[in-house]
Amino acid sequence: MLEGTWHLEAWEIESEGCIAHPFGPDATGLLHYTADGGMAACIARANRPNYSTGTPRSAPEAERLAALESFFHYAGRWELQQRGGQTTVVHSVTHSLNPDFVGSEQVRVVELDGDALTLSAEEGARHHRLRWRRG
Numbered sequence: 001m002l003e004g005t006w007h008l009e010a011w012e013i014e015s016e017g018c019i020a021h022p023f024g025p026d027a028t029g030l031l032h033y034t035a036d037g038g039m040a041a042c043i044a045r046a047n048r049p050n051y052s053t054g055t056p057r058s059a060p061e062a063e064r065l066a067a068l069e070s071f072f073h074y075a076g077r078w079e080l081q082q083r084g085g086q087t088t089v090v091h092s093v094t095h096s097l098n099p100d101f102v103g104s105e106q107v108r109v110v111e112l113d114g115d116a117l118t119l120s121a122e123e124g125a126r127h128h129r130l131r132w133r134r135g
Contacts, residue, residue, distance in 0.1 A: 001080070002089065002110075006031040006117055006132035008043060014127045023070060031117075031132055039078040039091055043130075045070035073097045074106070083107070089119065 008029030013020045021027065029043035048070050051059035056067065074096035081088050091106040108119035108130075115134040120127065 001112065002033040002078070002117070003035045004033060004134055006033075006134055009131040009133050010129075011043060012129045012131075014129065015125055023072075029130075029132075033078055037077050037079065038075075040073075040075035041091075042071070042073040044072070068097070071097065074101050080110070086110075087112075 023045040026046040076094040111118040
C-alpha cells in the first residue's frame, strides 16, 4: 500500500486559520517505505546554498546553522495501524537529524488516493499536512 518512493508536493502547517510552508512553497523531499518495514523521510528547502569552503568542517558557523535549519530527516521502522477509526502510519524513529526524535513514535493519519498520499498530524494547536506523490 505505502511501499515505494514518494516525492513531496507540499508541507503545510495550519495554525489559527493561517497556513505556513516551513521550508517554503517549493520545498523538496523524499519518503521511502520498504516492504520489510523500513522507512526514511527527508525534506529540504529548495536551492540550499553550498558551503563557501566546500565542506561543513571549515564552513562558518552561520552557514552550518543555515544548513541545519533548512533540512529535516528521520528514519526507522513503519507500521500501519487503526486508531480512532482512522488509518495511521507509525514511524518508530531510530535515526534523526533532530536527536529528540530518536526513540519516538511519529504518528501520521494516512489519506491515500491512488498515487497521492497525505500524511497529517496534530502538534498542539498546529496541524501538519504533508502531500506526497508516488514515483
